[in-house]
C-alpha cells in the first residue's frame with residue numbers, strides 16, 4: 113500500500129464497510145463483472161470506433177501483461193496524459209488491474225506541470241498520445257529526456273517515433289491475477305490547487321466506486337444511459353459525477369468527443385442518441401446560443417449537467433427552454449464531496465442552487481473564521497468529511513495540517529450558504545485561486561513563474577470578473593524598471609516556461625506598490641475590487657460612447 117497518504121481512521125473505515133458504503137470492489141473486479149453482464153454491448157465509442165465491454169476487459173488484461181513485462185508493478189505511479197479516446201480506458205484499467213496508480217495529467221498541461229508530476233510522484237512511466245489538438249506530445253517528452261528524465265520510459269498511443277509503442281504492449285494475458293485490494297489507493301487525482309505546487313489527491317477503489325454508485329442513483333443512470341464526454345475525461349467531473357466511470361458501472365454507453373464545440377458535440381448527440389452530458393458554464397452558454405442556429409436533433413438529451421464553476425441563475429433558467437431537457441447543477445471537488453440538484457427538484461431549486469450532498473453519510477458544516485458554525489442562511493466556509501472525501505493529500509504533511517481540521521473535515525475554501533430548502537448556494541471563495549470557467553488556477557503557482565523574471569520585483573495574481581468565463585486572471589506586477597517587460601513580453605516569458613495556456617494571465621496591470629492588509633500582507637481583496645471597478649467603469653464608458 114502506498115505510504116504518505118492519510119486515510120480514514122480504521123474504526124470509521126470499518127463503519128463505512130458495515131453500513132455498505134464500501135463493498136470491497138476494485139476497478140478490475142468491477143470491469144470483469146460488467147463484461148460478464150454486458151459482454152457484447154458497446155461500452156465506448158467516439159462515433160466511429162467502438163469497443164465492447166468484453167473487449168475493454170480483455171484488452172486491459174492484455175495491456176496489464178505488457179505493462180508488467182515492462183516492469184510496472186503494484187503501487188508504481190504512472191503519469192497518464194491522454195485525451196478523450198479509447199486508449200485512456202485501456203490504459204487506466206490495465207494500471208488498476210496491476211495496482212499501479214495513474215496520475216491524471218490534463219492534455220493542456222505542458223512540461224512545467226508534467227515534470228513536476230513525474231518528479232513528485234517518482235513516476236515509473238509517462239504515457240502520452242502522439243499528438244492532440246495540434247500539439248506534439250513527443251516533443252514534450254524529448255525535452256523532458258534532455259532535462260533529467262533521461263531514463264523515464266515514455267509510452268505513446270499512436271506513432272511512437274523513438275518511444276515505446278502502446279499498441280505493441282497488448283500481450284497474452286497472465287493466468288494469475290494481480291493482488292489488488294479495494295482499500296488500496298487506485299489513482300492520484302489533481303487538485304485545483306491554491307498553493308505554489310499542485311496537490312495530489314489519493315482516491316481508493318472503495319471510496320471512488322461508492323461515489324460512482326451514489327452518483328448513478330442521483331442521476332438515474334442505467335443500461336440505457338448514453339453519456340457524452342466533452343470535457344477532458346481525466347478531470348474528476350466527467351470521470352466520476354457520474355461521468356465515464358459511472359456510465360460503465362451502470363452498463364451504459366460512453367460517447368467520446370475530443371472537443372466541446374457545438375459542431376463536434378451536437379452531431380454526436382444526434383447520431384448516438386446521447387441522454388446525458390456534463391459541461392462547465394461557458395460551454396453551456398455557447399451551446400445555448402448555437403442551438404438556435406443549428407438543426408441537429410438533440411431530442412434524446414434528458415439531462416444537462418453544469419458544474420465546475422458557478423452557473424448564474426439567469427443562464428440556468430434558459431437551459432430547459434433551449435434544450436428541452438432537465439438542468440442538473442453539480443458542485444463537486446476532486447477531493448470528494450459532490451452536490452447535485454435532483455432531477456425532480458422544483459425549478460426554483462434547480463435554477464437557484466448548487467444542490468445538496470449526494471450521500472446521507474456526507475457531513476457538512478458551514479463555519480466562520482473561528483471555525484464556529486454560522487446561523488442557517490448565513491455565508492461561511494464549507495467543511496466536509498464522509499465516505500468518499502479524502503483525509504489528506506499525498507505527501508504534504510504540513511499542508512494537510514492546514515487543509516483539514518483535527519477531526520478530519522476538509523476545508524473546501526468555498527464560501528456557501530444553505531437556502532430554506534437545505535440546498536447549497538455557492539457565494540464565493542476564500543482560497544487563493546482563480547476559477548476560469550471551471551479551469552482552476554492557483555495564484556501562487558503563477559506568481560512564482562512571474563517572480564522568476566529578472567525584472568519583476570513582485571507579482572500578485574487575482575480573479576477579475578468576466579461575463580463569459582465568470583472569472584479571468586489579472587496579474588498585478590511591480591517592475592524594477594518602468595516600461596519593461598511589457599504584457600507581450602511577459603506572455604512570451606510564461607509561454608517559454610511551458611505552462612498550460614489557460615494559466616497565462618489574461619491581463620497585466622503595472623503598479624508601484626500593493627495595497628496591504630492590517631497585518632502587512634498583500635491585500636488581494638483590494639486588488640480584486642480595484643480591477644472589478646476599473647472594468648465596470650470601462651464598460652460604462654464604452655456603453656455611453658456607443659450611445660452617442
Ligand code: J2J
Pocket residue numbers: 302303304348349352353418419420421422423441442443444445446447450466524526538541547552
Ligand atoms: C461553484 N463552484 C464550483 C459549482 C465546482 C463534479 C463537479 C465539479 C468538480 C470540480 C468535480 C462548482 N459552483 N457548481 O470534481 O466531481 C469549484 C469549487 C470547488 C472546486 C473544485 C466534480 N463546482 N466548483 O470542479 O476539483 O470552488 O472539481 O471547490 O476541479 O470548483 O474543483 P475541481
